[in-house]
Each structure stands twice: as structure tokens, then as C-alpha cells.
Amino acid sequence: MRDKEFFMHHALELARLTIGQTRPNPSVGAVVVKDGRVVGTGTHMTAGEPHAEVLALQQAGDKARGAEIYVTLEPCAHYGSTPPCAKAIIDHGLEKVYVATLDPNPKVAGGGVEWIRREGIDVEVGILEEEAKAINHKFFHFMKTRKPYVTLKTAVSLDGKMTANSGDSKWITSEASRHDVHLNRHQHDAILVGRETVLRDDPLLTTRLPHGGINPTRIVLDTHLSIPLHAKLLQDDSSKTIVVCGKNANTTKENDINAISHAEVWRLESEHTDLEALLNRMADEKLMSLYVEGGSTIHSAFIQEQWFSEIHLYMAPKLIGGAMSKGFYNQFGFDEVKDSIQIEFDQVQHIGDDLKIIAKPRVE
Ligand code: AOF
Numbered sequence: 472m473r474d475k476e477f478f479m480h481h482a483l484e485l486a487r488l489t490i491g492q493t494r495p496n497p498s499v500g501a502v503v504v505k506d507g508r509v510v511g512t513g514t515h516m517t518a519g520e521p522h523a524e525v526l527a528l529q530q531a532g533d534k535a536r537g538a539e540i541y542v543t544l545e546p547c548a549h550y551g552s553t554p555p556c557a558k559a560i561i562d563h564g565l566e567k568v569y570v571a572t573l574d575p576n577p578k579v580a581g582g583g584v585e586w587i588r589r590e591g592i593d594v595e596v597g598i599l600e601e602e603a604k605a606i607n608h609k610f611f612h613f614m615k616t617r618k619p620y621v622t623l624k625t626a627v628s629l630d631g632k633m634t635a636n637s638g639d640s641k642w643i644t645s646e647a648s649r650h651d652v653h654l655n656r657h658q659h660d661a662i663l664v665g666r667e668t669v670l671r672d673d674p675l676l677t678t679r680l681p682h683g684g685i686n687p688t689r690i691v692l693d694t695h696l697s698i699p700l701h702a703k704l705l706q707d708d709s710s711k712t713i714v715v716c717g718k719n720a721n722t723t724k725e726n727d728i729n730a731i732s733h734a735e736v737w738r739l740e741s742e743h744t745d746l747e748a749l750l751n752r753m754a755d756e757k758l759m760s761l762y763v764e765g766g767s768t769i770h771s772a773f774i775q776e777q778w779f780s781e782i783h784l785y786m787a788p789k790l791i792g793g794a795m796s797k798g799f800y801n802q803f804g805f806d807e808v809k810d811s812i813q814i815e816f817d818q819v820q821h822i823g824d825d826l827k828i829i830a831k832p833r834v835e
């Protein structure tokens with residue numbers, strides 16, 4: 472049936488197409504319908520470029536007068552890099568506006584809907600709202616908490632090991648899982664590892680998908696600035712690299728890193744790399760989401776301080792064993808099970824030969 476959910480569903484599909492490419496903006500789709508005919512469609516494609524509604528209205532032209540528009544996010548009310556969409560909707564003489572969900576951005580936050588209603592245009596909010604929120608869940612989290620959305624990613628064997636006895640970890644999971652990891656790199660603003668991973672694996676941390684992808688900003692936690700200047704992520708300039716250090720790190724090394732055009736040192740005020748200070752600095756730089764590809768030290772720090780929204784655990788049908796090889800959370804441990812950190816499983820998927828488990832902090 473071509474009802475309001477039908478058209479909103481298509482607007483949501485348009486928004487879904489651009490997940491990961493609009494940072495720091497949300498992904499938004501719009502469909503304009505006149506007398507049961509689609510007369511315009513639009514997707515916001517990149518920050519700084521026109522919003523979804525504007526593109527859909529441009530396409531509709533004169534046909535927008537008296538038409539209805541389906542938008543996956545409340546039309547904006549502010550002059551940002553583009554003029555307000557609420558104004559465009561009013562100027563084009565639309566008769567009805569269907570909105571999936573309000574915009575949590577304090578600059579908008581209900582103001583767009585209010586403005587349009589004030590002009591006598593009927594607005595209905597809440598069509599397929601949960602789907603719309605899911606598309607931009609990282610953006611919603613950031614707007615609510617002013618902290619990046621943190622995803623901890625790990626790959627383990629069925630017996631919970633991240634490495635074999637030698638430290639070797641290539642590859643525990645199948646190619647299909649690794650493809651999914653690259654999709655997640657594309658969908659996060661930044662990716663983080665610790666110095667140990669740089670020293671051991673010398674990773675590039677870029678997005679390598681069959682159709683290409685967007686590289687996240689690379690962040691290395693390196694309290695004493697001990698990673699070598701020839702590390703691949705300091706040599707390769709396909710995305711920015713931020714090296715985060717404590718207050719006592721060597722200033723010559725800091726200057727050397729800052730001299731690399733795509734690299735930058737963030738010196739924190741604490742002796743060690745204080746995660747909250749890092750997340751606040753990221754928020755200041757509009758880095759709204761963080762994909763942590765840690766070893767157990769890094770993951771344990773994020774878990775211990777409860778700075779995570781999701782854990783992605785890829786589990787391979789292998790048994791590695793070994794008393795020396797680690798699990799992904801093992802730094803402190805608890806004496807009794809009753810003291811352990813309570814989380815909950817959100818999803819379990821089969822990916823290739825592996826399982827992917829998505830876990831989240833338990834909501835009390
Ligand atoms: C809309 N339609 O397609 C999008 C919206 O810097 P600007 O001007 O691009 O504004 C960015 C803000 O606008 C962003 O933080 C979010 O609140 C809203 N995004 N709004 O009406 C769109 N992408």
C-alpha cells in the first residue's frame with residue numbers, strides 16, 4: 472500500500488545509502504509526493520553540501536506547491552553551511568510535512584517543526600521513528616552526551632583467545648568478518664589503537680572495501696611518544712593520524728611528528744592518556760564516533776571506565792588454547808563472578824564461518 476510508511480520507508484533507504492559519508496552531519500533522505508506521484512527525491516551526501524530536502528525540492532520545482540514531503544530527520548531551522556530547510560519548505564508552498572524523528576542538535580531540536588507549523592503547514596512527526604534513529608544512532612548519542620560513540624572491536628577464538636602463544640593473530644576470523652570490520656571503519660569518524668599494536672603489527676588502519684571507502688582519522692595512544700617515525704600510519708598520508716601522549720612525553724619527538732603534514736600530537740594534561748580528556752578533545756574536533764581496535768590493555772581501559780556504547784566480538788570456530796594468550800578484557804579481573812561487569816547481547820549474526828556478537832552496556 473502506498474501509505475505514509477511506504478514513502479517514509481523510501482526516504483529512509485535514501486538516508487541509509489550515505490551512512491558513513493556525511494560526517495559530522497547525519498544521513499538524511501527526503502521524498503516529495505504530489506497527487507500520489509513522486510516528484511522529487513534527495514539525499515544529503517557530504518557535510519557542506521545541500522541538505523536532503525533542498526535537493527528534493529529543487530527536483531520537484533513548481534510541482535512542490537501543494538505537495539507533501541517525507542523527511543527522515545526534522546528539517547533544520549538554522550543558518551549553517553546552508554540556509555534552513557524549514558524556510559525552503561515554507562517558500563515552496565508545501566501542504567504537508569511528514570517527519571520520522573526530531574533533530575537532537577540543540578540548534579534545531581523542535582525549532583524546525585515549530586517554524587513550519589507557525590506558517591500553517593501541517594506537520595506529522597514519528598513515522599518509522601525507531602528506524603530513523605537507528606540510522607543516525609552515533610549522531611544522536613553525540614548530541615545527547617557530547618562524547619563520541621565508542622565501539623570496541625575484538626576477534627577471538629571460540630575459547631576466547633585473541634592470539635596464539637607467539638602473539639600471532641593473523642588471522643583468527645574469516646575474510647567475511649574482516650570485510651565487516653572495514654565497513655565499520657567506514658562508518659566511524661575515528662579509529663584507535665595503542666602503541667603496542669603499532670609496534671607489533673605496524674597497521675595502516677585504512678578502509679579497504681571492494682568499492683572503496685572513507686578512511687577514519689587514526690588515533691594512537693602512546694603515553695611516551697615511543698612509536699617510530701617510520702610507522703606506516705605516520706608515513707601513509709591517506710588519512711590524518713593523531714598521536715595522543717601524556718604531559719611528560721619527549722618534545723623533540725612531538726615536533727618531529729607535528730612536522731609530518733598529516734600527523735598531529737595531542738598532549739594531554741595528565742601523566743597517562745586519560746580517556747575522558749581524549750573523548751572531550753575528540754568532541755571539540757567534531758569526531759563523533761570511535762572504533763577501538765585494541766589489544767586487551769586498551770579495551771580493558773575503556774571497559775574499566777565504562778566508556779563504550781557497543782562491543783563487536785567476532786568469534787571464529789577455532790580453539791587456540793594456551794595459558795599465555797589473552798582474552799580482550801583481562802587487565803584487572805574480579806575475585807567473584809557477582810562483581811563482574813554486566814552487559815547484554817543486542818545481536819548475534821553469522822558472518823562467513825564466524826559469529827558476530829554485538830553487546831551493549833546493560834540499561835538498568
Ligand atoms: C536537514 N536536512 O539533510 C541534514 C540536516 O552545517 P549544516 O548547515 O550542513 O547543518 C548541519 C546540521 O543540520 C546537522 O548537525 C543536523 O542537525 C542537520 N542536518 N538537516 O534539515 C539534512 N543533513
Ligand code: ZN
Pocket residue numbers: 522523524546547548554555556557
Ligand atoms: Zn536542513
